[in-house]
Each structure stands twice: as C-alpha cells, then as structure tokens.
Amino acid sequence: xxxxxxxxxxxxxxxxxxxxxxxxxxxxxxxxxxxxxxxxxxxxxxxxxxxxxxxxxxxxxxxxxxxxxxxxxxxxxxxxxxxxxxxxxxxxxxxxxxxxxxxxxxxxxxxxxxxxxxxxxxxxxxxxxxxxxxxxxxxxxxxxxxxxxxxxxxxxxxxxxxxxxxxxxxxxxxxxxxxxxxxxxxxxxxxxxxxxxxxxxxxxxxxxxxxxxxxxxxxxxxxxxxxxxxxxxxxxxxxxxxxxxxxxxxxxxxxxxxxxxxxxxxxxxxxxxxxxxxxxxxxxxxxxxxxxxxxxxxxxxxxxxxxxxxxxxxxxxxxxxx
Numbered sequence: 124x125x126x127x128x129x130x131x132x133x134x135x136x137x138x139x140x141x142x143x144x145x146x147x148x149x150x151x152x153x154x155x156x157x158x159x160x161x162x163x164x165x166x167x168x169x170x171x172x173x174x175x176x177x178x179x180x181x182x183x184x185x186x187x188x189x190x191x192x193x194x195x196x197x198x199x200x201x202x203x204x205x206x207x208x209x210x211x212x213x214x215x216x217x218x219x220x221x222x223x224x225x226x227x228x229x230x231x232x233x234x235x236x237x238x239x240x241x242x243x244x245x246x247x248x249x250x251x252x253x254x255x256x257x258x259x260x261x262x263x264x265x266x267x268x269x270x271x272x273x274x275x276x277x278x279x280x281x282x283x284x285x286x287x288x289x290x291x292x293x294x295x296x297x298x299x300x301x302x303x304x305x306x307x308x309x310x311x312x313x314x315x316x317x318x319x320x321x322x323x324x325x326x327x328x329x330x331x332x333x334x335x336x337x338x339x340x341x342x343x344x345x346x347x348x349x350x351x352x353x354x355x356x357x358x359x360x361x362x363x364x365x366x367x368x369x370x371x372x373x374x375x376x377x378x379x380x381x382x383x384x385x386x387x388x389x390x391x392x393x394x395x396x397x398x399x400x401x402x403x404x405x406x407x408x409x410x411x412x413x414x415x416x417x418x419x420x421x422x423x424x425x426x427x428x429x430x431x432x433x434x435x436x437x438x439x440x441x442x443x444x445x
Contacts, residue, residue, distance in 0.1 A: 182246060182318065185416075185441040186211075186272065188236045188253040194272070198443075201310065202275050209273030209306060209415060211236070211255055218263030223431065225266055227259045234270070237437075243375055245320050245440040254320075254439035261422040261432040268434040271417030272441070274309035308342050308412035311382065314443040317416065318379045323371040325435040331372065333420060335436060337380055338366035339395065340414045343406040347414065351403035363402020364417075365395040371436070379444070384408035416441070 186196040194210030202208055213234040216227035229235055237256035245251050259268030323333040342348030344364040351361040367380045383394040390396045397406055422432040 181445045183314070183443040183445060185317070185443060187245075187249070187251065187440045188255055189251070192235045196272055196274070198274070205277045206275045206307070206309075207277070207304075209276050211270065211272045213257050214269040214271065214417065215267035215419065216259040216261065218261065218266045218426075220262065220426065223260075223262045225259060225261055225263065227257065227268065229257070239439075243320075243439070245377070246318070246442065249440065251320075251439050254437050256435070256437050258325075258433075258435045259420075261420075261434060262426050264422065264425050266422045266432075267419050268421075268436065269417050269419035270436055270438060271415055271419075273306045273415035274311070274413065276304040276306045279303040279305050306347070306414055308348070308414060310411040311413050311443070312410040314382055314445055316379050316381045316444040317441060318377060318444055319441040320375050320377050320439040321369065321371050321418070322373060322375045322437045323435050324373060324437075325433045326371070326373060330370075332370035333372075333434065333436075335369045335371050336366050336417075336419045336421070337369060337378075338364040338417050338419065339382070340364045340417065341406075341409045342412040342414075343409055344397070344403060345414055348412070351406065360401075360403040363397050363406065365397055365406075365408045367393070367395050375437075375439070382410060 183198070183200060185198040186194075188211075190197065193212075195208035196210070197208070199208055211234055213227065213229060213231055216225035216231060218225045234255075234257070236253045238253055239251065242250060242252045255270050255272075257268060257270040261268060317337075321335065323335075326332045327334075340362070341364065343350045344361060346352045346358045346361045351363075352358050365384055369378055369380075379393065381391060381394045384390050384396060385394055388396065388399075395408065397404070418436055418438050420432075420434040420436060424432075
C-alpha cells in the first residue's frame with residue numbers, strides 16, 4: 124500500500140543519485156569504501172531524531188514489521204489475484220561438522236519478527252517497536268546468515284507444477300490455514316531504489332561494523348529461474364545476485380540502495396552488481412523479474428583459522444523509492 128510521508132529539515136540520502144527525494148535523518152549521508160569493485164549504499168545516522176514536513180509520496184512502504192509476526196508484507200501495489208503478497212524468511216546457518224554446528228535464532232524455517240529493546244523512529248519520525256532480526260553462530264567457510272522477504276506468490280496450481288529448483292511453499296502467516304504457494308518473479312522496474320534502517324550488535328572489533336550484503340534475487344541468478352543452473356540440479360553458479368555491500372554498526376542507520384546496475388557491468392556509486400569472482404557471469408539485471416530482497420552476513424575464514432563468527436542482523440521499515 125502507498126503511504127503518504129512528510130519530511131523536511133532532513134538530510135538527502137543517496138546524494139545526487141536521488142535528487143529531490145529526501146529521507147529523514149539527523150546527520151549528513153555517508154558513503155563507505157568499495158568492496159571488490161562494488162559500491163556501498165549510502166547511509167545516514169538516525170539516532171538524534173528528525174522533523175516532520177510537507178507530504179512526500181515518493182516512498183512506498185514494503186513492510187514495517189508491526190502488523191504481523193512474519194508476513195504477508197504490507198506492500199500490495201501491482202499485486203492482484205491470483206497474486207498475493209509474500210512473506211519474510213530466514214536463511215543460511217547450515218554447516219555441520221565435528222567443529223560445531225551453526226545455530227540460528229529464530230530457528231531456520233521458523234522466522235518471526237523481534238521486539239526492539241528500545242523503540243526507535245524511522246522515516247518522518249515514524250515510531251517503530253518491531254524489526255526483522257536474525258542471529259547466527261557460523262563455523263564453516265563461506266557460511267551465511269540471512270533474512271529476507273519475497274514480493275509475490277501464487278497458489279501452486281496457478282504457477283504450474285513445482286520443479287526441483289522451484290519447489291512450492293506453504294505459509295499463510297497470520298492470515299489463516301496454510302495454502303500451498305509458490306513465489307513468482309515480480310516487476311519492480313518503476314522504483315529507483317530501496318530505503319531501510321539497519322544495525323548490528325556484533326560488529327567486527329577492528330572495523331567497528333559488520334559487512335552485510337543486500338541482494339535482489341531474480342530469474343537469472345536464482346535457481347527458480349532455471350537460468351543459472353541450466354534448468355538442472357547443479358546450483359553452484361546460482362545465488363550471485365545483483366547486490367550492494369553495507370556496513371552495519373551498533374547504531375541505527377538509514378541505508379539507500381539504488382536499483383541500478385549501470386552499463387557494461389559497471390554500476391553507479393550506490394548501485395548494484397554481481398560478484399565477478401564466482402557465479403553465473405552472464406546474469407543480467409532484470410528488474411521486471413525479481414523475487415525479493417535478502418540481507419546476508421558471511422564468514423570468510425576457514426573453521427580452524429578462528430572462533431565461530433557471531434552475526435546479528437537487524438532490518439527495520441523497508442521502502443521503495445519512486
């Protein structure tokens with residue numbers, strides 16, 4: 124659903140990338156360092172309050188985590204029968220060995236929103252009491268801990284028979300009895316960016332932050348699209364979705380990620396790209412065929428080279444920007 128937002132006296136997030144689109148924050152936007160040639164999103168600190176102003180309807184709420192336990196998401200623009208809004212989920216934490224098994228909270232496949240220890244405010248001083256949170260203990264090399272949402276789903280019969288790479292799901296969330304559903308690609312091409320709030324309680328002690336990948340699985344990079352895996356069961360080249368890297372700190376920050384992959388594989392500052400070191404390198408950014416958004420942290424050292432990695436991802440109030 125569309126939310127009318129008013130904001131003035133606020134810093135501009137995204138700098139020149141989103142000229143004329145203002146989001147409430149208490150300090151000027153920051154731009155972080157690059158990682159493997161891919162830019163960070165922009166970020167603004169929000170812990171000192173903000174000021175309301177004139178209405179601005181360029182922000183379209185995806186979800187604020189206040190009305191259900193894990194979905195469906197509140198966004199419904201362009202979602203009509205047989206489509207219905209998607210749900211939140213968690214992912215990763217799947218390493219098992221003598222060195223110790225990964226753990227996650229909430230447990231995998233049992234995701235629910237978390238109450239904030241201290242209520243905060245987001246866009247235009249909007250009060251927030253709940254957020255999407257996922258904590259993990261990661262032991263294996265390249266193990267991940269993630270939380271995400273999917274835009275749209277249909278009953279299994281309307282999507283065709285499930286395949287090995289496109290299985291059905293069954294989740295009615297808070298709405299009633301489970302109905303077998305399958306997530307389908309959704310068109311987000313009308314939007315310029317997403318904006319959300321993020322933080323962590325487990326920053327790297329040296330950097331003072333935790334690296335989080337925000338990615339947008341689409342039909343080229345997700346095995347459900349049957350492109351990265353050639354329609355078979357080998358998914359080794361999948362999941363290298365178009366993404367941006369962010370630095371979560373122990374303070375709530377507002378982040379803006381441009382839904383722009385640029386030209387020739389070179390995104391603009393604040394945009395998205397695939398990783399050039401692995402995955403399906405022929406993948407194109409297809410904004411008309413996107414499954415959802417995923418926030419993910421990763422362990423990048425061998426199990427014997429250090430202690431388990433503690434990860435704690437908090438995500439609040441997610442918006443599209445038109």
